[in-house]
Amino acid sequence: xxxxxxPISMDSYEGQEVNITCSHNNIATNDYIxxxxxxxxxxxxxxxxxxxxxxxxEVASLFIPADRKSSTLSLPRVxxxxxxxxxxxxxxxxxxxxxxxxxxxxLLVSP
Amino acid sequence: EAQVTxxxxxxxxxxxxxxxxTCSQNMNHEYMxxxxxxxxxxxxxxxxxMNVEVTDKGDxxxxxxxxxxxxxxxxxxxxxxxxxxxxxxxxxxxxxAGARExxxxxxxxxLLVL
Numbered sequence: 001x002x003x004x005x006x007p008i009s010m011d012s013y014e015g016q017e018v019n020i021t022c023s024h025n026n027i028a029t030n031d032y033i034x035x036x037x038x039x040x041x042x043x044x045x046x047x048x049x050x051x052x053x054x055x056x057x058e059v060a061s062l063f064i065p066a067d068r069k070s071s072t073l074s075l076p077r078v079x080x081x082x083x084x085x086x087x088x089x090x091x092x093x094x095x096x097x098x099x100x101x102x103x104x105x106x107l108l109v110s111p
Numbered sequence: 112e113a114q115v116t117x118x119x120x121x122x123x124x125x126x127x128x129x130x131x132x133t134c135s136q137n138m139n140h141e142y143m144x145x146x147x148x149x150x151x152x153x154x155x156x157x158x159x160x161m162n163v164e165v166t167d168k169g170d171x172x173x174x175x176x177x178x179x180x181x182x183x184x185x186x187x188x189x190x191x192x193x194x195x196x197x198x199x200x201x202x203x204x205x206x207x208a209g210a211r212e213x214x215x216x217x218x219x220x221x222l223l224v225l
Contacts, residue, residue: 091210
């Protein structure tokens with residue numbers, strides 16, 4: 001499973017766009033990139049997944065450059081309720097069954 | 112409602128007193144796993160199970176046991192808890208194994224070992 005590196009924490013204000021980058025230099029050809037969001041005292045929940053280029057859903061966008069060695073989760077116009085920890089997970093279905101979530105990025109959104 | 116449930120949600124115990132945290136999912140998922148979450152260390156996988164009677168160690172299995180006798184249940188057993196097992200525990204499940212599968216997490220169990 002590819003090792004990931006994320007910033008430990010980020011601060012933002014309401015209404016701003018937030019971009020959280022995850023580095024995964026040893027990503028394998030079949031690996032997908034998945035982001036999870038965890039609110040305080042809750043279990044993580046799936047946000048978005050992608051393989052290459054750009055993926056967008058109602059919550060976020062995921063940008064993946066051509067070399068796929070990093071990915072950026074973009075949260076448009078954040079609100080206070082976006083304060084959470086965001087985890088980047090890299091791997092595939094046919095690979096290792098063990099999952100490594102890492103330490104995540106703690107995002108604090110202020111008024 | 113599709114969900115992963117854990118019990119108990121909060122538990123205070125003493126060193127050496129065996130305890131079990133239950134986990135159950137109603138989505139017919141094959142893959143289930145347990146994590147512990149500690150400040151500054153993120154989510155670390157304890158054990159996982161590919162299917163009934165198939166379990167394997169994650170990154171931090173020491174001091175824990177699991178069993179998978181039924182597809183829906185995956186209990187976490189602490190035979191002799193110690194204070195360093197004080198943590199927040201999450202159970203998760205997914206349709207199949209692998210990082211590409213969406214993981215569905217339970218609400219968590221906060222454990223304090225005195």
